[in-house]
Every structure is written in C-alpha cells, then in structure tokens.
Amino acid sequence: MKTACDLSKAIYGDVINVDYSIAILPWGAIEPHNYHLPYATDCILSQRISMDAAHLAAQSGINAMVLPPVTFGSQNPGQRELPFCIHGRYSTQFAILTDIVSSLHYQGIKKLLIVNGHGGNSFKNMIRDLAVDYPDFMLASCEWFKITNFEHLIENVGEHADEVETSVMMYYHPELVQLSKAGDGQSQSPRLKPLAEGVIWMPRNWSEISIDTGIGNPHMSSAQKGEDIVLPIINKLSQIMVDMANHK
Template sequence: MSSQKPTINDWDLSTTNLRRLKNVNYEVAVIPVGATEAHNWHLPEGLDFMHAGHVARESCRKAWQNCQNIVCLPPLPYGVDCNQMSFPLAIHLSQSTLDQVMREIITSLKHHGIRKIVIVNGHGGNNFEPFVRQVQSDLDVHVFLCNWWKIGFDKYDEIFTRPDDHGGQMETSVAMALCPELVEIENAGTGHAPPFRFEALNKGWVKTSRDFGKLNDHCGVGNPEGSTPERGRQYLELACDRLSGFLTDLATTPIDDNFPMQP
C-alpha cells in the first residue's frame, strides 16, 4: 500500500471532518467490503478488504474530479468464510449477519439523505444479490453491487496468462501492485486443486459450496507463476477507470419514477 501520509479528502469518510461534511450534499455512498482469510501461502490475510478498499477509494477519487458529491466509507474487513474455517484465523460472518450490518449502514445513509449506494465487494463468498433485492423493496433506496474483480473480465486475457480462482496470478499481481512488502512469492503454492467428481459441477450447471480444506493445504486455486506488479496495475487501472465512470454517471443522474431504467 502507499506509504504517503493520509490527506483530508471530502470524498473519504475516514479522513474528512464535520466542518467539511456540513458543506457537501452527497448523492452517492460507496461501501467496500471484503474478508479476512488465507490466500495461498504467500499473500496477506487481509487482501480482500485491501483491494476492495483501494478500488473503492481510487474510483471515488477519480469520480470526484467530475462531481463533488460522492463519499467512500471505510471497508468492512469480514465476510462469509464458513468454508475456509479449517485454515488458521479465518474470520467468518454468516451472510445474514453481513446483510444486517449492511442494512443498518444503508439505513443510516438514507437518514442522512443518501439514497444511491454502491457496494464494492472484494470476496467471492459474499452473496449480496438477494439482500439488494430485498433492501430496495423495504427502503426508498437504490443499491448497486459491484464485484470488483469482474469489472475487467472482458480484458482479462490481454493482461494475465493464467486463470485465477483464489490466490493465483491475478490476485498475486494485484497484491504486488498494492502492497509488495506483504507478498512472499517465494513461498507460494502451486494452486493446484482437484476437480469435482461430478461432471455437472465441473460444467457449472449444478452449483455447490467448496470446502477449501479439501482442495489443498494452502488455500489457493490458481497458479501465481508469472505474476507481476505491472499486470496488477493494469487491471486495477482498468477497474478503477470503469467504476469511476459509473459513479460519475450515477451521481449526476437524478432519481425519478423510472430510475434507474430508461424513461
């Protein structure tokens, strides 16, 4: 992560203050959320909330140049990790608990007049889709879900040479770009994991949850070989540019009876 000293930014709830807050009419709030869990032998346990927090903050910073009504909240560091509890100090919140925390945050934001909320999710185990559907039915808000690692999937093969499911080339490259001092690449496992024994699961038309403890001893799925900081920077820049564009459009579009649909 950057070693620069923190600065006061009106788009960053962690660094702004009451005097500044009273002078901004925020339209959009961004909530990054991740997890605390193993990522192969060589990556930090906090990687999911580190990269979600970075993407959220950098996207808000870029969007603020076009519209000064966006705020980024501090990242939530815990997520759904029941299938990784065989690894030391994985921290698990049930989805219902996570949903309730998110609901109360959104209720607070609505109380303060913010009705457009973007969840930037950094952990594949967090499933917010049913929550988004329900909270929009219960509260007069518009909630948008972004799994940040999917933002640039159409360009993935132009940047990376290996697929990544968990702790492989993509996540390792991102970590090398964000927090190189926390990456111990010399200790990385191969990320080899056995397939399911059922074709339907391997084809993807039947789904289940994987117990990561049954995959291998290092909680990695995807070979990190070939990871570079440049690959990580490329993907992060692509993701942040695209997300900041969406945030700008969202912040500058009024809510009407058809929002967010076309008139």
C-alpha cells in the same frame, strides 16, 4: 472543486460541509490467501480500488464517500476451519448492510454502491429485500474483478490468491506480498460430477480442492501487470459512480 473522501481517515470537519451524492462500500473477507498475501487482501484491494475510482469520479464532478471496508465475508466448508478465517453468515451480512442503508437513508444520502472484493459474497437477495424496504434508495453492487476483461494480460487464470489478486496487491502494496513463499495454487475439480460440470451449485470444500488455499498459480505476478489490470477497472468504476450519482 469536487472531492473523494476516505472515511477511514477523514475527520468530521472534512465531511460536514460537503454534499455527497454517493457512498461506496468496499466489502471483503478475512481469510487465508495462499502463503503470500494478507488475510485482509479482499478488504484492502476493494478499498484501494474504490478510492482511486472515487478520485477520478471527483474530476467528473461528483462527491463520493468511500466507507471503511466490511470485513465479514461468506466462507466455504474447508476454508472456515482454517485459523482466523472468519465466516460472516448471511444474516450477519444482511444486518450490517441494513444498518448502513438505514443510517445513510436517515441522513439523506440515498445512493450506495457495494464494491465487492470476495468471490464468496453475494448481495442480490439482500439488495432485493432492501429495495422493497427503501424504495427511494438506490443500492447496487459490483465485483471489481468482473468489471473489465483482463484475461489477455495474465499467464495463469485463477480464482483466489491468483496472478490477478497478487499483481494488483503488488501494484498497491508490494510490501505486503511475500511471493517467494507462495504455493503453486494448484486446484482439483470437485469429485461430485454435476458440481464439476457447473450444472449444480454448492460451496466447494476448499481443503479438498486446494492445498495452499490458493486457486491459480501466482508466480508470474508483477506490479506492472497489476497496474495494467487495475487502471481500466478504476476508469470504469469511476464512470459507474458518476452514472449512479447523476441518475434521477
């Protein structure tokens, strides 16, 4: 009988005699999500999705440990000025990830999957550096909202505190969603033409492109939509865990 463990709740006795073949690291942010979702939305959703996928993976024969979520997300100008929006800079995030990899490696746990819940986070260069320093450690990342294609399930495509995030939160935690207070999540294209065209990249100034901090109208959200969106994601994520765990 294999097991999925939630390290946020586990006690030492739960863990000590189990051989974990993979650790999962949910990674979020602390930031406003329009007027209707909690600051910790990206942490909560990546953690819940990781746990559900880990339970499924246990049924497929692997022990998966889900670590507590990392709360430090990378923020944009115009966003980090907002009260209690916390900007986790690259060097902070890299130090956190390095310490986690170093600890797990020392303990003989050599596979880690980051399940990212915040669009501003990017781990590629960190993972490249750690692949140099820990060549026998398998470190990968994914973003839960990019694992499957669910555009056919939603009315209003968005990006932040949108119909997708709101629906998935309504599925997991309806008590944390105050949809009647939500703004329309209207957004404007950046004024700089090549940025709007997507041929250059720089962080967008959030206060210039969104009034309520949201991008995407959340008003058509529902718990049913959240379930329809998230169940295929959980299925695929559990398969990713199994594939990584079994990879020699």
